[in-house]
Amino acid sequence: MSKPDANTPRPLGTSTEASELSQQQATYLPPSDNALKYAKGIQRHVPAKPHASLTETKSNPHLIKSVESFYVRPRWLFVRIETEGGVVGWGEGTLEGHTEAVQGSLRDIGRRLKGWDAMNIEDIYTYLYRHRFYRGGEVLMSAMSGVDIALWDIKGKVLGVPVWELLGGKVREACPVYGWVGGDRPSDVLEQAKARKAQGFTRVKMNATESIAWLDSPHALDETVKRLAEVKSIGMDVGLDFHGRVHKAMAKQLAQLLEPHRPLFIEEPLLPGHPNELKDLYNKTTIPIALGERLFTREDCRPYFELGCIDIIQPDIAHAGGITETRKIAIMAEAYDIGVAPHCPLGPLAFAASLHIGFSTPNFVVCEMSWKMHYNVGADLFTYMKNPEVFKVVDGNIMLMTGVGLGVELDEELIRKEAAEAAKIDPWINPLFRGDDGSVREW
Numbered sequence: 001m002s003k004p005d006a007n008t009p010r011p012l013g014t015s016t017e018a019s020e021l022s023q024q025q026a027t028y029l030p031p032s033d034n035a036l037k038y039a040k041g042i043q044r045h046v047p048a049k050p051h052a053s054l055t056e057t058k059s060n061p062h063l064i065k066s067v068e069s070f071y072v073r074p075r076w077l078f079v080r081i082e083t084e085g086g087v088v089g090w091g092e093g094t095l096e097g098h099t100e101a102v103q104g105s106l107r108d109i110g111r112r113l114k115g116w117d118a119m120n121i122e123d124i125y126t127y128l129y130r131h132r133f134y135r136g137g138e139v140l141m142s143a144m145s146g147v148d149i150a151l152w153d154i155k156g157k158v159l160g161v162p163v164w165e166l167l168g169g170k171v172r173e174a175c176p177v178y179g180w181v182g183g184d185r186p187s188d189v190l191e192q193a194k195a196r197k198a199q200g201f202t203r204v205k206m207n208a209t210e211s212i213a214w215l216d217s218p219h220a221l222d223e224t225v226k227r228l229a230e231v232k233s234i235g236m237d238v239g240l241d242f243h244g245r246v247h248k249a250m251a252k253q254l255a256q257l258l259e260p261h262r263p264l265f266i267e268e269p270l271l272p273g274h275p276n277e278l279k280d281l282y283n284k285t286t287i288p289i290a291l292g293e294r295l296f297t298r299e300d301c302r303p304y305f306e307l308g309c310i311d312i313i314q315p316d317i318a319h320a321g322g323i324t325e326t327r328k329i330a331i332m333a334e335a336y337d338i339g340v341a342p343h344c345p346l347g348p349l350a351f352a353a354s355l356h357i358g359f360s361t362p363n364f365v366v367c368e369m370s371w372k373m374h375y376n377v378g379a380d381l382f383t384y385m386k387n388p389e390v391f392k393v394v395d396g397n398i399m400l401m402t403g404v405g406l407g408v409e410l411d412e413e414l415i416r417k418e419a420a421e422a423a424k425i426d427p428w429i430n431p432l433f434r435g436d437d438g439s440v441r442e443w
């Protein structure tokens with residue numbers, strides 16, 4: 001077989017017709033010729049060339065045959081990639097509240113990647129990130145995440161090893177995890193914290209406040225301190241998620257009130273986009289500051305690292321470019337003595353991918369786990385899994401996963417059935433919070 005001409009877009013197939021079609025698609029019609037323009041399309045899809053080292057061959061079983069996505073309850077978006085050789089990899093590109101946008105991006109990626117070698121993960125990542133001109137942001141990066149995680153799953157399955165083995169091998173035998181406490185009243189949180197303890201958790205996270213005004217009554221913060229004390233009373237460590245809903249005037253008061261109670265960390269104490277203000281807050285408290293679920297690339301994280309305004313970076317592997325980019329963010333963070341705590345209130349594929357980062361990353365500290373989380377309505381973390389035992393929580397840890405790829409076995413029949421049903425309803429969106437004056441508040 002001969003190498004494709006460097007200047008020729010790669011044919012869709014091996015037939016002459018496909019090659020001719022490819023050539024037609026590469027033609028840009030003059031804008032003045034409207035009839036032709038609309039008859040044949042203004043700007044048609046032109047297949048991009050795979051890695052230059054790829055010899056054109058039908059015998060390569062790793063060529064990508066299909067990219068599919070499945071929206072399933074409670075609010076997850078799974079990605080399935082199959083190779084010509086029949087190896088199937090699964091990923092997750094859940095972007096809560098923006099499912100259709102990511103699905104649209106995935107349709108585009110699926111078209112582009114057909115015929116590419118699934119084993120060349122870095123080349124595919126670089127192509128998707130750099131070559132498309134528009135880059136970054138939650139939608140494009142979440143779609144890339146789903147694809148990237150599925151490719152690592154495929155590579156692990158092809159080579160017969162867990163993903164952590166591909167990332168340099170294990171650095172720990174277990175990953176610390178935390179569960180969620182979703183209630184708002186002190187009695188609620190104690191009950192839920194006890195339930196998490198019974199599940200095996202030793203750490204939990206909960207929202208610090210309900211919706212709160214830019215400048216609210218100082219008494220709006222009293223309940224937070226009570227709830228933290230309630231949960232700590234049964235021996236749990238507690239992270240508090242400010243959720244970016246507490247503005248600076250209230251956040252600095254709240255951090256001071258919480259200081260004597262020693263939460264595990266405070267998360268998004270201010271909205272991303274305020275690194276200087278975060279630095280001011282950082283200098284006022286000894287509580288570890290975590291942030292990062294709304295940062296999607298190394299470039300997004302960079303100002304927070306350089307300014308020294310966080311202790312923990314929290315990339316969400318389903319939004320931050322998957323395993324490839326999350327790994328790079330983690331390595332970059334280590335140079336600033338910053339720990340990595342993957343954000344993951346999501347499904348089993350995002351969780352497994354986060355754990356593989358954890359098993360192989362020295363500065364990993366803890367991972368979020370959505371088992372029995374309040375968002376999981378209609379389905380929970382284990383619903384689509386055939387081997388939920390790999391996620392058994394033992395003394396607050398998930399033990400080393402030894403299965404090939406991500407190590408998650410899914411019930412594909414159920415996923416297809418569920419996705420067909422879910423397609424009939426509108427995807428999940430977050431509730432709207434308004435203040436007493438009717439103004440929109442942060443969610």
Ligand SMILES: [Mg+2]
Binds near residue numbers: 241243267
């Ligand atoms: Mg959060």
